[in-house]
Amino acid sequence: xxxxxxxxxxxxxxxxxxxxxxxxxxxxxxxxxxxxxxxxxxxxxxxxxxxxxxxxxxxxxxxxxxxxxxxxxxxxxxxxxxxxxxxxxxxxxxxxxxxxxxxxxxxxxxxxxxxxxxxxxxxxxxxxxxxxxxxxxxxxxxxxxxxxxxxxxxxxxxxxxxxxxxxxxxxxxxxxxxxxxxxxxxxxxxxxxxxxxxxxxxxxxxxxxxxxxxxxxxxxxxxxxxxxxxxxxxxxxxxxxxxxxxxxxxxxxxxxxxxxxxxxxxxxxxxxxxxxxxxxxxxxxxxxxxxxxxxxxxxxxxxxxxxxxxxxxxxxxxxxxxxxxxxxxxxxxxxxxxxxxxxxxxxxxxxxxxxxxx
Numbered sequence: 450x451x452x453x454x455x456x457x458x459x460x461x462x463x464x465x466x467x468x469x470x471x472x473x474x475x476x477x478x479x480x481x482x483x484x485x486x487x488x489x490x491x492x493x494x495x496x497x498x499x500x501x502x503x504x505x506x507x508x509x510x511x512x513x514x515x516x517x518x519x520x521x522x523x524x525x526x527x528x529x530x531x532x533x534x535x536x537x538x539x540x541x542x543x544x545x546x547x548x549x550x551x552x553x554x555x556x557x558x559x560x561x562x563x564x565x566x567x568x569x570x571x572x573x574x575x576x577x578x579x580x581x582x583x584x585x586x587x588x589x590x591x592x593x594x595x596x597x598x599x600x601x602x603x604x605x606x607x608x609x610x611x612x613x614x615x616x617x618x619x620x621x622x623x624x625x626x627x628x629x630x631x632x633x634x635x636x637x638x639x640x641x642x643x644x645x646x647x648x649x650x651x652x653x654x655x656x657x658x659x660x661x662x663x664x665x666x667x668x669x670x671x672x673x674x675x676x677x678x679x680x681x682x683x684x685x686x687x688x689x690x691x692x693x694x695x696x697x698x699x700x701x702x703x704x705x706x707x708x709x710x711x712x713x714x715x716x717x718x719x720x721x722x723x724x725x726x727x728x729x730x731x732x733x734x735x736x737x738x739x740x741x742x743x744x745x746x747x748x749x750x751x752x753x754x755x756x757x758x759x760x761x762x763x764x765x766x767x768x769x770x771x772x773x774x775x776x777x778x779x780x781x782x783x784x785x786x787x788x789x790x791x792x793x794x795x796x797x798x799x800x801x802x803x804x805x806x807x
Contacts, residue, residue: 478805480763489796490760491744493787498738501731501777502672504711506663508683508726510654511714516626517633518651523644524548524621526636531651533634537625543651544623544636550644554609555619561603568596629655632724654724659717661693663730664708673698673732679713680731683722691715691722695732733777745779747793749802757787758794758801766794768805 480488524546531543575592578584633652636642642650661681665673675698681691697712713730715722748771749756759767771786787793794801 478764478766478801480766480801482763484797484800485763487797488760488794490792491747491795493741493743493783493789493791493793495739495789496742496780498736498740498775498782499733499777499780500672500736500775501733502669504663504665504669504730504732506661506728506730508715508722508724508728509660509662510632510652510656510724511658511660514627514629514656514658515632515652515654517649518543518623518626518653519649520546520621520623520642520646522546522548522550522621523642523646524550524619526638526640526642527620529634529636529638531631531634533631535631537628537631537653539625539628541625542622543625543631546621546623546642547619548621549619550621554606558603558606558610561599561606564599565596565603568592568599572596623650625651625653627653627655629653630720632656656717656720656722656724659715659722659724661691661713661715661728661730663711663713663728663732664703664706665711666708667702670709673711674734677732677734680733681713681715682729682731683726685726686721689721691717740774740782740784741787741789742780742782743787743793744795745776745781746795747798748773748781749798751802751806756802758798759787760792760794766801766805768802 525548527545527547529544531537531541537543572589572592572595575584575589579586579589630653631651632654633649635648636650661679663679673695675695677695679693679695681693682689693713693715695711696714699710699712702709711732743757747757749758755771755773757769757771759769761767769786772784774782774784776782
């Protein structure tokens with residue numbers, strides 16, 4: 450009986466030793482030298498908090514440097530000298546109109562000139578009669594007054610001619626009021642213009658400076674402020690950035706777009722930007738507050754949470770949950786979960802996360 454107990458005890462010890470020998474030794478995760486060589490990291494840095502907003506909009510001419518040209522008379526358009534998009538100089542002839550109204554002005558001019566001639570002769574006769582004691586000084590004063598009235602009427606009609614650009618042959622000339630581009634044209638040769646027309650026939654605009662108008666959704670209105678830096682790009686020049694600043698906020702909601710408009714003034718010395726171009730507008734601003742930032746590549750989203758892989762060494766990598774405050778471009782602002790100077794993985798982080806958390 451005693452012998453049997455000793456045999457069973459020995460067999461039990463041998464069996465236990467063999468079981469321990471066959472079980473694998475569990476070790477912590479270690480990054481291989483090959484993966485370590487391809488792994489990149491970045492430190493958490495304390496930086497000023499930035500805000501960045503993206504909007505759609507369009508390019509428009511500066512309203513302060515744009516003039517709508519209206520015909521002051523009705524009539525038949527005899528010639529149009531410019532096309533849409535043409536550059537014109539101040540005073541350049543845009544179109545000519547033959548008008549019965551101009552013919553009436555011509556008659557008024559002729560009558561006024563005749564009246565001046567008659568009044569001048571009347572004054573001369575009156576002065577000669579006065580010198581011959583055949584009339585009174587009062588007659589001379591009346592004749593002189595009649596001449597002044599006739600001259601005043603002639604000057605008024607001459608000013609009308611100058612303002613309306615009226616010429617002989619019942620022709621009215623439409624001339625550009627400033628140097629710029631024809632951005633709208635609503636007239637063609639042989640068109641008959643009504644006397645009561647209220648629509649403009651040309652829009653002329655200087656586009657050395659233009660406006661980018663951004664449509665701001667209601668949810669972002671409280672974020673946009675005067676002075677925000679603007680980066681504007683267009684479909685025509687996707688790789689070129691036009692820089693400006695928000696210089697006006699229109700504090701009304703457009704009933705058509707349901708958005709508030711924000712204006713950015715842009716220098717356009719090369720005339721690359723054209724009115725009505727569509728634009729992508731990025732507004733940015735640096736605030737006084739500071740916060741930890743890490744590259745966006747470091748962030749891992751899993752199970753509705755946000756994680757980073759904090760790198761201490763190749764055999765000491767930690768999964769850390771963080772709270773993201775804001776992302777601007779590839780910079781992620783972290784409100785909690787990291788300390789300044791801690792290093793996070795920005796490559797191979799997903800592989801390590803899966804290995805440590807599966």
